[in-house]
Amino acid sequence: MQVSRRSQVDPFIVMDVMEAAAKAEASGRHIIHMEVGQPSTPAPVGARAALASAMEEGALGYTVALGLPELRRGIADLYQRWYGLTISPERIVVTAGSSAAFLLAFTALFDAKDRVGLGLPGYPSYRQILRALSLQDVGIETAAAHRFQPVPSDLEGQNLDGLIVASPANPSGTMLSRDALADLIQACDANGTKFISDEIYHGIQYEGRAISALEISDDVYVINSFSKYFSMTGWRIGWMVVPEDHVRTVERLAQNMFICAPHAAQVAALGALSCEEETEANLEVYKANRALMLEELPKAGFTRIAPPDGAFYIYADVSEYTDDSLAFASEILDDAGVAVTPGLDFDAGRGGQWLRFSYARSTADMAEGIKRLAAYMAKRFPDHEVGA
Ligand SMILES: Cc1ncc(COP(=O)(O)O)c(C=O)c1O
DSSP, X not given: OOOOSTTOOOOOHHHHHHHHHHHHHHTTOOOEEOSSOOOSSOSOHHHHHHHHHHHHHOOOOXXXXXXXXHHHHHHHHHHHHHHOOOOOGGGEEEESHHHHHHHHHHHHHOOTTOEEEEEESOOHHHHHHHHHTTOXXXXXXXXXXXXXXXXXXXXXXXXXXXXXXXXXOTTTOOOOOHHHHHHHHHHHHHHTOEEEEEOTTTTOBSSSOOOOGGGTOSSSEEEEESSSTTOOGGGOOEEEEOOGGGHHHHHHHHHHHHSSSOHXXXXXXXXXXXXXXXXXXXXXXXXXXXXXXXHHHHHHXXXXXXXXXXXXXXXXXXXXXXXXXXXXXXXXXXXHOEEOEEGGGTOTXXXXXXXXXXXXXXXXXXXXXXXXXXXXXXXXXXXXXXXX
């Protein structure tokens, strides 16, 4: 039996790095994880308590496809708290992480062969999911001068049916200002390009707050998740806000593709919404980690980095050391015992000269990781002038 052409997507390299790191750990090595974008903290206490009592009380069977009404209301309240926006809970679709939301959004908005733009470097799965759905991914090489985000002039002549952006972005951590986001949405509007905003890193921000596309227009799809700010990656729970007249279309797709998001995770997510003290305390750790990384990475030799506005990543230009970030990351893992992600995951063209460092773990782990990186770099590039 032959597999389909559209199933031939690229591997998610960071998952391969995680596997190599897990193998090293299984052989007894101690590895510092700077590869994966996930907090080491568990789901908030209130999330776990809510699930513990729900497990005693009920069967946790299927829910309605759009999600538990109380969770949809809770998410709508979050829009009021975070952005001062009144969003009808009717427009909120609860999904199995933002990953399931991409499937729903791309299916609801596009037909086979439609052209969907995405900034490079960017989150790799957009591209692969688009390909698996027989859609055309149109990579837009972004510039450091534009903070690695697309700008309206990038869209000219591209004939795009859709555009997906993330702010804060992965891997760069950069955010679109209100004006930059509004300009992009306007440019898309003028060209009949549907706009999807991945807001999964909202809440994890260091310089001002992230702007939601919903503050600018209601005619957009906004995707978010409990994975990052709420520290619930493995629970597979997220959401999407869609225009009112799309709800029924998305509901029919969700019914057939997923039946519903996991009921247990929905209960836990509802609990997580009232754990602000705990989630804000996690943010303090990321703040401390970010400061440490920005101070110490240049001393270790990673001098070409721009301070990220949000998320928990630093994207470093390592072209002075390599053109093969895959081999470089592999050597760093073997030699220094630090797992980092090659830029190739995010930008097939230029990513050979970039690495992404994630600082989502504990500050003690980050300090140890930097110590190891510095020792490795001093040994590997003894003659190199670094910023110390
Ligand atoms: C920008 C971005 N979007 C979406 C995801 C997927 O997240 P989820 O766990 O909600 O599926 C990630 C995961 O790292 C991400 O970085």
